[in-house]
Amino acid sequence: MKYFGKKSLSSFLSSFLRVLWHIVLVFSIIAAVFGTVMIIISSGDHVMTELAKCNITVPEMEANDKDWETFRNLPLGVKFFIMPYMAAVVALLLKIITRAQQLFSNFKNDVVFNKTNVHLISKMSRLMIAFSIVTFSFYSLLVSIILLMLCEIFKSGTALQEEHDLTV
């Protein structure tokens, strides 16, 4: 299997990440709109009471009744805090995907041990650390540590590549 260059794994991953970036963006916009509607509904409280009066019940809604009640009872300030929090998570995710896409795009163009790639991996690891803090995810932290190690490997590789290029 080819890892670098055109028609390789890097090429596929670069294209896949570009598509994923757009999917995440579209879904986050839908989630933002849906979330805003939910906050408005939960603060108004009219729709749910009307639904209860008319005995219109959706099975999935019944199952999520407890969650809905918990969400509805949250103070309005907390409800509105959820939106910027989610926006921050999505923004971080999009940035990480962008950096990864740029990295694989460089791999596709046979640019492997390069200062730009070291910079990209370093930025990705820092973004991953921020992501793990925001989402309280241990696995993201683990990935960010691996990325930091990979960054050091790429730094050494870049130094060797530079030395090789400047050997006449």
Added chain:
Amino acid sequence: MSIIFRLDRVMADRKMSLNELARRIQLTDSNLSILKTGKAKAIRVLTLDAICRELNCQPGDLLEYQADELTTDKEGGGTE
């Protein structure tokens, strides 16, 4: 770096152009330019051999050691 490559001086003495030398030693112009401008980090013995052969000179004619200011200061500080 303290090592200076005096390729341009030897080439001027022999009246040989960069392109001509590059063609003779089968090196690309860009690589020879790296050598000439002193950007090179290392030189292969094979390359040095080819240059010496074509320019009819000794490796010592091509390379020159010039102590850095930092090195000179250190040496000076030690003797005082």
